[in-house]
Each structure stands twice: as C-alpha cells, then as structure tokens.
Amino acid sequence: MTNYVDHALDMELTGPEGVRVTVPTRLRYRADEPLAVQFRFDRAPSGPVLWVFARELLTEGLSAPAGEGDVRVWPTRADGRALLHVTLSAPGGSAHLTTALNPVREWLCRTYRLVPAERESEALDLEHHLTRFLEDSS
16 A cells, blocks of 8 residues: 655746746655655755645645645736646745645645545554654753
8 A cells, every 4th residue: 555645846936036946746645754755956056955845734724724844835817827836945045945836735645545634643653753752852
C-alpha cells in the first residue's frame, strides 16, 4: 500500500519589480504525518527548500484566503483561469508563488482518499513523533 501522495508542478515566483521565475515544485503528503503537507522548491541557489504546513490550511486556501503569519494561501481568477497563491515568509524574506489551482485541488483530494480528515488522529503516530522530538532536542 502506498503511504504517500506526490505531485510535481511548476509554480511561478514573482520577484522584485514583477520579475517572474518558474520554480519546479514537488507536493508531498505522507500518511504517517497526516496533518501536514510538504512543498519542496527545487530551484533555490542553495539547493531545495522544503516548507511544511497544515493540510487544513491548504484546503481552506483553495476556496478563500487562509493562514496567518508564515504561510498564507488564497484563490483568484485571471483570464478565465483559477489560480492559487501561496505566500511564504521567513526571517530572511518572503516569496509569493502562483500556480494553477485545479492540479493542487486534485492532488489534495488524493491525500484525503489516503487519509480522510476524520481519520487523521488515528494515522498520526504520536509516540514516534514524540521520540523523534526528544532525540532532536538532546
């Protein structure tokens, strides 16, 4: 049985002065971390950049603005296309990325088929995560 759902897509990074750069991105959801989604950006000068945030935040952001602080997600429509915007903020700066909304929605639906929302707590291996947290803090 597969315990993850992957999807590759291109996101568009809007930089200073409106410069746009295509960023190859991999979306990943793991059944053993049922509350989180991962976005891995593969075109960073220092190597791949991984952002992990709540699956629920992404779900909410497909239909209305969602998120506070480091991750914000919202939908728009432009030239007849449904778009998804993701803003990521860190101490070193922020990034505004855009992509087609429907591929993200389809991937997210696949994550809910793997682990339905009502079964997230069953799939979450708290003992494993607690052990890993304690090992990392020592």
